[in-house]
Amino acid sequence: MQQEKIPTIIIVGAGLGGLSLYHSLIKNKDKKEFNVKIFERESSPTDRWQGYHIGMSNYGAQSLLNCIPSSIASNLPKAIPDPIPNVEIHGITITDQIGNVLLAPPTKPFKDVYELANVSRGQLAIITYRDRLRDVLLEGVPVQWNKKCIKYVETQEGVWVFFEDGSQEFCNILIGADGINSPIRKQKLPELQIVDYGITHVGADISVPKQLMDKANKIHGNYLACKTLGTKGDSTFMITRLIPIKQEKNDEMNEPHYRATLTYSYPSELDNIDVESDKVKVDDNDPASVIEHVKRLIRELRPDCELTDLLLELWDLAPKTIPNDPIKFPFKTYNPVQRRMMRDIDPMSIKSWTSSRVTLLGDAAHAMSPILGLGANNAIQDADKLSQALLKYTENNISFIEEYEKEMLKRTSADVLKSRNVTFKISTPVGPFGVIIRDSILKVINTMINFYGFVDNLIFKN
Numbered sequence: 515m516q517q518e519k520i521p522t523i524i525i526v527g528a529g530l531g532g533l534s535l536y537h538s539l540i541k542n543k544d545k546k547e548f549n550v551k552i553f554e555r556e557s558s559p560t561d562r563w564q565g566y567h568i569g570m571s572n573y574g575a576q577s578l579l580n581c582i583p584s585s586i587a588s589n590l591p592k593a594i595p596d597p598i599p600n601v602e603i604h605g606i607t608i609t610d611q612i613g614n615v616l617l618a619p620p621t622k623p624f625k626d627v628y629e630l631a632n633v634s635r636g637q638l639a640i641i642t643y644r645d646r647l648r649d650v651l652l653e654g655v656p657v658q659w660n661k662k663c664i665k666y667v668e669t670q671e672g673v674w675v676f677f678e679d680g681s682q683e684f685c686n687i688l689i690g691a692d693g694i695n696s697p698i699r700k701q702k703l704p705e706l707q708i709v710d711y712g713i714t715h716v717g718a719d720i721s722v723p724k725q726l727m728d729k730a731n732k733i734h735g736n737y738l739a740c741k742t743l744g745t746k747g748d749s750t751f752m753i754t755r756l757i758p759i760k761q762e763k764n765d766e767m768n769e770p771h772y773r774a775t776l777t778y779s780y781p782s783e784l785d786n787i788d789v790e791s792d793k794v795k796v797d798d799n800d801p802a803s804v805i806e807h808v809k810r811l812i813r814e815l816r817p818d819c820e821l822t823d824l825l826l827e828l829w830d831l832a833p834k835t836i837p838n839d840p841i842k843f844p845f846k847t848y849n850p851v852q853r854r855m856m857r858d859i860d861p862m863s864i865k866s867w868t869s870s871r872v873t874l875l876g877d878a879a880h881a882m883s884p885i886l887g888l889g890a891n892n893a894i895q896d897a898d899k900l901s902q903a904l905l906k907y908t909e910n911n912i913s914f915i916e917e918y919e920k921e922m923l924k925r926t927s928a929d930v931l932k933s934r935n936v937t938f939k940i941s942t943p944v945g946p947f948g949v950i951i952r953d954s955i956l957k958v959i960n961t962m963i964n965f966y967g968f969v970d971n972l973i974f975k976n
């Protein structure tokens with residue numbers, strides 16, 4: 515009897531989504547065996563700095579744990595340290611521009627990522643180190659580095675995938691997990707466009723000394739994700755863990771420091787303020803000029819108060835040059851502090867999505883505004899759902915792909931639009947009356963959700 519040939523799956527992109535899918539396909543090998551290959555354009559794991567923090571939701575955590583084998587799960591504490599009881603609040607607080615709390619949705623303490631993954635109602639999150647999660651997920655995965663996919667060709671039998679180095683590979687199913695600028699999406703769905711919000715976003719990864727973190731905690735009450743709203747459509751965000759960075763011997767830092775991710779967003783038209791009033795040129799290849807620009811905007815748009823001083827001090831910590839110490843910073847490419855445009859892709863904005871042997875997951879299909887912290891969570895959920903769908907793989911029928919895409923499109927389009935809507939709302943300038951209305955609405959919502967959270971907790975206590 516002739517043995518059935520093992521089908522080949524190619525994943526393009528070794529990001530959070532692509533790696534989760536790889537693990538899940540290998541984990542399910544006993545149920546359905548595939549020959550899985552994963553290709554990445556970066557030259558090595560330390561090619562590109564991968565960022566400090568993301569919020570892992572209960573849905574993301576459930577999917578992550580479904581995808582990974584126990585050998586990887588045992589390393590998760592490196593990327594997702596357990597919350598520190600009575601010290602860290604894994605939730606978000608939104609304040610006005612002088613630090614009055616407008617919204618602080620209820621949070622529930624949980625022990626670790628396993629307990630979080632068991633939460634089936636509402637949305638909670640654990641602040642996770644994005645770079646370390648990528649490292650943990652890379653363990654034991656035979657990523658083929660330096661392989662930039664440029665196009666594919668579908669045939670009756672399968673798909674040929676072409677790389678920039680001139681090589682090509684054949685597979686039965688191709689999965690584009692290749693991020694927002696995915697060449698696979700551009701070829702498969704050229705009409706699916708990236709939407710530019712007209713909102714500028716500047717992000718920086720910083721190391722915060724204890725005395726400054728204490729000041730921040732005094733305002734934000736140990737919440738790990740803190741947003742402040744200005745009145746000109748500008749907002750700031752800081753996300754951190756209250757776990758000190760390991761200090762090396764003879765380290766010049768003589769007080770504990772903490773990793774934090776800082777962002778500042780504003781309507782892009784505010785970029786012209788500097789040009790007109792200060793005649794200072796902002797150069798996105800010069801991080802120092804971008805940091806100065808952010809500080810000038812903060813000084814100009816925010817009132818004189820303790821919160822504004824804190825924000826300015828925090829932005830002073832942003833790296834003004836690209837780090838060049840190969841031991842402390844082994845990456846070839848650093849994300850310099852740069853102005854970036856906020857963008858998204860609504861996967862349901864096109865009339866039809868034709869299913870084929872080529873499919874997409876994560877940002878490639880549905881990049882979204884980072885405001886609600888849903889991007890990575892959806893990429894990991896895609897990986898989980900797609901690996902389940904692939905268990906139904908048969909050679910001549912792609913209904914399992916259709917099934918995956920139907921669920922993925924509905925879930926992620928809703929999150930793209932929700933994130934877009936919130937981003938636009940907080941990026942709309944408000945006048946003196948508008949501020950009163952905005953703040954009052956947020957305070958009423960806050961009272962309501964905390965009341966319902968309290969009642970919910972009483973009824974569904976687990």
Ligand SMILES: Cc1cc2nc3c(=O)[nH]c(=O)nc-3n(C[C@H](O)[C@H](O)[C@H](O)COP(=O)(O)OP(=O)(O)OC[C@H]3O[C@@H](n4cnc5c(N)ncnc54)[C@H](O)[C@@H]3O)c2cc1C
Nearest residue numbers: 527529530531555568569663692693876877887889890891
């Ligand atoms: C400031 C900021 C904060 C965020 N905060 C959160 C948060 O709190 N919670 C959350 O859930 N999400 C957050 N996100 C979003 C999150 O990081 C992404 O949504 C998530 O990483 C998407 O995973 P992915 O696997 O689809 O794409 P990525 O992780 O971007 O991986 C794509 C991979 O494909 C590779 N690639 C690209 N092109 C090619 C090619 N042609 N050939 C081969 N390889 C290629 C890339 O090098 C990369 O390794 C945030 C994003 C930003 C910018």
